[in-house]
Amino acid sequence: MRLSADLKAFQTRIGHEFARTELLVRAVTHSSIASTTRPDNQRLEFLGDRVLGLVMAEALFSADKAATEGQLAPRLNALVRKETCAEVARDIGLGEVLRLGRSEMLSGGRRKEALIGDAIEAVIAAVYLDAGFETARALVLRLWGKRISAVEPDARDAKSALQEWAQARGMAPPKYTETGRDGPDHQPQFTVEVTLGNGAHESARAGSKRLAEQQAAAALLKRLEAGHE
Structure with a gap:
């Protein structure tokens, strides 16, 4: 599947060129524009949420070997919660490439926190399916960057x-x-x-x-x- 110019530019921004470009197209397709021939990103979102959680848990586990489960859990929550996902999505201009239905577009869907937060999880899953866990892991660590080391030791929702x-x-x-x-x-x-x-x-x-x-x-x-x- 040939990618549009905006999706090609998006690949450059995230640092991953898809071998299976249909995965990227699906990752940025919202349910408001989905059809029988154009699947939405909800299943990818489900998978990406788990990949993100594992990468963050592993990173926190390795970064602080003395931390207890009770100390690690709120830090994990701070890094994977929807607000943080939306921040990362905005950093890479994910909202600009989302495929949305007309009503969702007119209601500001490209800026909605929940919508773009879900979409970044779908993108993570797409990378995971396209190139495997290590590539997805590297992507997450790159995109979350200093947020991981900067998370408060006693971070709480x-x-x-x-x-x-x-x-x-x-x-x-x-x-x-x-x-x-x-x-x-x-x-x-x-x-x-x-x-x-x-x-x-x-x-x-x-x-x-x-x-x-x-x-x-x-x-x-x-x-x-x-x-x-």
Whole structure:
């Protein structure tokens, strides 16, 4: 299968030239434009998620031989979570080469965190199927780069950490409420407020509800841990 100019350029950006070019085409094909003759990337996403997890687990395991499972797990979560995957996808311009249906394109699909985060996992799987695990491993380590060594030793998902904080004090889980949405349809901004049972609350605004929730949780947790409540 011949590749379009944008996909040829994308190959250069990720540092892998596909022998089976149909794998790359499938990796960038969203379900909104899929058909019986044009399969989407969901199965590849499933496989790529596992390849990514194994590569990251191996890298963390080798980097800190004294770390316990309880210390390694949150670091792994920080590196494979959707927000991080989306950051990597943006770095390589993955959104620019996605094959999307018209409605998804008009709603800003090329910038949606979940969509491009899923797509980078599909690309990883495509490389794995095209050239094997070692090539896929090298790709992941190259694309994630300094994120691996820079991950915080006590990295925690902010929402999980806030929930643990509340539970340790006998409170109900934090409540997240979408309090606003503005901006154009193709690039919306969400405002989310997180509230605890003791009345403590914080808000955050971001390009996805998921990210806004994380940022609100992180802001509230920082304030709580500083003893401002």
